Amino acid sequence: MASSILAPPDADTARTDRGVTQAKIDQRHRLFNRICFGVLIAFALLWLVPLAWAVDTALKPNAETTRASWLIDDPTFAAFGRVLSDMPILNWFGASLITSTLTAVGTVITASLAAFALSRMRFRYRNVVFWAILAGIMIPGQVLIVPQFREMDALGLLNTYWAVSLPQIPTAVAIFIFKQFFDGLPRDLEEAARIDGAGWFRIYRRVVMPLARPAVAAVAIFTFVTSWNELLWPLLVLTNPDLMTMPVGLATVQGAFGIRYADTMASAVLGAIPLVAVFLLFQRHIVEGIAGTGLKG
Amino acid sequence: MSTETVTPPARPAPPPSTPTPPAPGQGRPAAAFLLPFAILYLAFIAGPAVYGLIMSFFDASLVRPGLGSFAGFGNYAEALQDPDFWSSLWHTLWFTILTTPPLIVLAFVFALLADRVGRGRWFFRLAFFAPFILPSAVIALIWIFMYTPELGLIEAGLNTVGLSSPAWLGDPAWAMPSLAITTIWWTLGFNFILYLAGLQEIPRELYEASAIDGAGPWQQIRRITIPMLGRTTTLVAVLQVIASLKVFDQMYLITNGGPDFATRSVLQYVYDQGFTNFRLGYAAAISMLFFLVVLAVSAVWFSIVRRQEKEV
Amino acid sequence: MDVPSTRRTGLSRRGVLRGLAAAVGAGALAGCSSDVLSGLTTSRETAGSLDYWNLFGGGDGTRMQQMLDTYRRDHPEVALSATTLAWGNPYYTKLSLATVGDKPPDVAIAHLTRMKNMVEAGLLQELDPAALARHGLGTDQFTPRTWEAGLVDGRAYSIPLDTHPFVMFYNTDVCEKAGLLGDDGNLTPLDSPEAFTDAMRRAKQVTGAYGGVVASISETSTPWRMFQSLYSQLGGQVIADQGREVVLDDAKATEVLTFLRSLTADGLFPATADYQGSIAQFAEGQAGFYFQGEWEISTFQTAKMPFSMTLFPHLYREGPYAVQADSHTFVLPRHPDDSPERLDRALEFVASMLNQSKTWAEGGHVPSYRPFLETPEFRDLKPQSNYAAAAEAAAYDAEGWYSGSGSSFEIVTGSSIGAVITGQSTPAAALARMRSALSDLARTPSPI
Structure with a gap:
């Protein structure tokens, strides 16, 4: 297993005109990295959709939540107020x-x-x-x-x-x-x-x-x-x-609010805020904690 | 390990009451340092473990004091013949099968891409890791809404591309895959971080050297990255399997084990038997059987790690 | 783990942020009630407060909220804290754990069929007849069936709020076109399986889709309610002797199951409909009849469709009328503080809720409080009063430690019955499955 790491690349690589090949390879790497970036951005955005959707819904009046749309005609913080007073x-x-x-x-x-x-x-x-x-x-x-x-x-x-x-x-x-x-x-x-x-x-x-x-x-x-x-x-x-x-x-x-989605999502967002704050403040420590326990397992 | 065992000269020499040479008189301070942990460990881990084992041989009830009548191996015999126990074990296993491969592969791919890209790593870390840090209750609220028929974002999204949506949480066949999707979204960040850390341990020179030798990106990944991450992958896989076996939150919060008990996990079965049906003794017996399963998985892990260490 | 060097600038910025976070945390702590800190000690001050738990969501939740507001207005001296928990097993688990942990609510809602197990487990306080009478909650104030069904060994542990029977909803337009309405505009009673089938067939001709609809998949309680209503009319029982014995009557059960299957086999009912789907089919006029608990009244009122409700039909005339039902009751969990003041506060609260039975009845439930039930006001409340007689014919789930609304019992039986309705299983196979699962439960010694 370990020995294969340093195995030479495919033998048919022409070593004679090394410069040309090298440039081609570099180009290949650059292109590859660009594709990587695109793919990754797409996935990262996809990953943020549920959270963004929760925030978006929490800012809607309840009447607007029955329509699956990102646009809000009448954004409001009222749902947060209701949650804070009801729960x-x-x-x-x-x-x-x-x-x-x-x-x-x-x-x-x-x-x-x-x-x-x-x-x-x-x-x-x-x-x-x-x-x-x-x-x-x-x-x-x-x-x-x-x-x-x-x-x-x-x-x-x-x-x-x-x-x-x-x-x-x-x-x-x-x-x-x-x-x-x-x-x-x-x-x-x-x-x-x-x-x-x-x-x-x-x-x-x-x-x-x-x-x-x-x-x-x-x-x-x-x-x-x-x-x-x-x-x-x-x-x-x-x-x-x-x-x-x-x-x-x-x-x-x-909540006494039954199935009012704006209120439900507002309670989810309120539940998330403390941890998002902790995450933003201590991101490095948390990541190190995981990587540390993990790697030395 | 520690070789500095010289007693500081300023301190009076310990009384020569213990003539045994291998214990050079640090027993007492060591005991004092270990004591707080030891007390909590004995009181809340070791003690309950023994008590739980004892309890599993009795018909203990939540609403009656004491252990109740002696049941011998009755609870264990019952559990082994209990179709609900076996189906909860299968649900747990099914959940593990559905979540583990994507959680490993996707986390690996994302970490690999993030490592190669180099730019904007903070953003990727935020996107993939932020869900992991949120409480399961928040995840549940969001995803129940996502899966809601008619109003949910998923059905709306599928409809816009002309696909019809199954009854995600309502259909016994789809409920577990739905929970798996939610779980992948929720916990992928943990493995992502582990892989990212593993990737950073790989010396850059290896890549540079192979690039000079004309290796393309795929060859680098196949020949350098994947083999070098072997140990990380073992670790991720085992942590993942153990975490999946212990699944409770998602089922309890999103489907409450339903529909028709199709998603009830072992731990929820323990909870249902012990705290809903009051059968603490039976619940303790199921816990012990479940513990054996986890122990078996851990043993497999140890043997794999040991073999890997021999090979490297 | 490596030791990262601490960057001075980063540290100070982070220090400021941390200070800020700490200040916000402290502020929030100060902002919430002092109850929070009582979690560090084992005692808790309860004088003058009243904790109430319920499991009402949706329309019921809204109506309960109105009733609580009235109570708060009338009793400003009591600090009422009302909590709504998710219904079903989690609710009863939580209530039991809270009582075992000596921090129960003062008053809680419990289904009549779940309440008895709590009594057996010693989790509920017995209600002293004298104290009940003092608050106008004597035996004679309640409908006899709800009151007596709630007694355990002749003792009272619960105060019934309502009965919620399984009922028949019908689309008045469809039924009129099908010629099923009498001169008074009400449905002509369906008094035999044949009459029922005939009515469904005529309704189907009008709707062009189905005659009636009942939820059969992803749902176990509804098939059970449907089955239990008919099976009880035949005089059948499922379990006996506190759940220790399975007494399923094969002939009677087969008759009911065969009948239910015939409805879907002939296309009079959709074979597969989940809870929401069955509502939608009735609301959209694809079915002329709908079978469910009366609480769905609000759904169809909101949908502004032409409908009415009546008793679940009496199809098997060999025995007296019976229909599956349960009751919401108020219970007082065993509490470490057994002072008369607390008891009075709790009973006064219950009396206040019962005095608002009108608000509650608007949600479809049949009130069990006679001072309201027997008024012209209730008699004029339509369609609620059409099916009020169901309360006296209520077939409650049989007693057993694994029985009651939303329990393992309903899940075991309901899933087998549902499989017959959808055609996945023959009546004989379903019966065998039900019997074997119930026998397992019956054999298990009661943990209570």
Whole structure:
């Protein structure tokens, strides 16, 4: 497999008049790239159609939504106003913000502490611990919903944000990202701190974590977004409409507006806005988070 | 890994209570650092996993306290004979079959094109990746509207080019393909990003060298890009298969498993049995069987990766 | 993962943006009700508030909204928070989970056929007769069939709002041309399968397409309702003993299924019609008759077509009249706060809703509240009063943990019946399929 990478191109390539062929090849590449660009633009635009359509519909008066047209005779923000007054959408936004923040902060703290120990300390059963965490990756959280629900019921935590966040915090992937990052950090600063009498926690807090900002950002943002979009688990533990997260609220509560498409699309757009904002602000971190977990898998 | 295990001189030497040489006294701080994670892990992952296993041997009910009466392997026997369980497993598999190949091929093609084009990558990333970051509930609202008979954009679009539209979500035969189309649109961005990152790892010199040797674009793709992305493709495929097996949101939100249960996935079956029919014990047993399926897929992945690592 | 160098300029710009985002977030948090923060603790203040859940969309939703507005105007001291959830299994799942999680609504709507399982599961509060009487909700205020059908071991757990029977819609123009209307302008009663078939044939001659239409594909409840109405007239039962026994009567069921199939086989009904399609065919005059729950009244009123509604016909005269129906009821989920104040607030709310039965009846439902039902006002409400008698002949889905409106029971039976109507399956094969699926459910020990 690998050997074929550097295999020479078709042997019949005339090497004698190399210059002419080369120019032809370059032209071929340029043409090819131009076609690529066209095709890709077409697909990218196609991909944006549903989102654009949602926004377009949300800006229509309800009467106009029964006609599948992009043109709006009488654009209006009224649908957004109706949604905001009919549904506790700001509450859902608040609930999502709180639960996602709890999850992200909890994950960063617990995973970075554990990863630091695994990366820097020598102790008995380190491999056992490492493999136990690795095994955790194999358990999809979804297969645990039944016992977890019972547990939250027993703890009296149903309908609290803790029930949503706590089971989402122990994720092995976050540990791997941190451990990989810590393993790659130079040790000299730590050595210096140690000579100055710093203990383990001080080294973690003052030396390693400040250097690990990119890893912190990637884990925090990726966890935040994942947690924000989680549906199944919060759907089970949050049943009070005022405490629901955005996805659960949108999935559960039907507006009093029935099938008024402008209003429905306005609620979809409002549900999308926070994440679009996060995406635009932290695009680089999110992408790095995915590429990082993925590549080193 | 870590070789710097010298105890800093300024610190008092640890009491020589542990004479065993392989543990140089970092056990206690290590335990302290691992503790917060360990507590949550034991309380919310390992504990429930054990409890779920126990529960699957009982007729536990959502609305009765405790585990209920002992059922032995009754729940498992029932599940294996339950046509609804098998059909939900098949729906999950069918969904996986419908989504995985396009999600891999399209993501690969788009990433490849974006990589070759070079220009405007931010725009492509926005277009393909933006849907992925949105909650499933938003996706569902938008696509239910897209698929609406008479009023939906898809039917209108097909009508303008003279095609008639099936009853997308209403026809049991079309409901799953409809969910697959929505899912491809929604999650393609994730694989796109993975492939884009993989493509960037390929040294440019390889292309330059092959171009000098007279290789055309197709030859470059066939001989350099595809082989070099082998590991990324394995990864994408496995992540994709596992994610597809765990599908719940789209079915729950868009078709609620219908029409006539034609799109009910395994996880929704767990949800229906456990939380709609109150049969927690049975739901736990189905979860365990489902876990075995996921485990089997992961095992296949490991063996493929190991073979790849040997080859490279 | 590589470590990207931090660019100073980018960072500061991003810093500003982040600050902005944080400010917006904090502002939004401050803007939403303090309830949001109560999710961090386990307690919640409920004094003076009333949470109400319902499952009404479409025209019902609009009418319910009007009724709630009236209540809000009359009771400004109560902070009413009304939530509409998606109907069907998800609704009942959510209601059960909320009750198990000790955060149920104070009042909720439940179908009569679903409510009983909730009682068995201990999720509903028993209603004290004295407290009911105090709010004018005594037994004598309700139609006997709805009230008695809702009792569990003689105890009350629900307050019926209405009955929503399966009815017959007919196009008055088509029926007039077909000579099916009497001198009073009403449909001449169809009193036997032959009379029914004959009427459909005459209507078909007028429309040129079909005589009648009933939804048969992508839909399980409608075929079940159609079947159950006729099968009950023959005195047939499907399950018994709380769902532990399947008692399908082969002869009776075969008779009904054969009859239903004959309608599509002879081209009197379209073989395949989904829910929306069946509405469209009736609305566009391609069929003279349409069979569905009365709630579709608003659809055809909006379409401004000439139509009327009447009782689903009594075709099998061997037994008394029967028709498939269910009722919406108010229930009070088990609540950690069992103070009399909360109970009074809840019952006062229910009484207010029932006092607005007129608004509700306009949506087609047969009110179960006698102080309105027995007024001339309701008698003059047409076509609603034409089929009000259905309430007393309601054939509710049989009891069983897997039964009730929108349940597995209706899906299992309805899909088999639908297959007969479309001609995909013979009556015998459908019966065998139904029996085997029901037996599986019946054998499963009740989780309640």
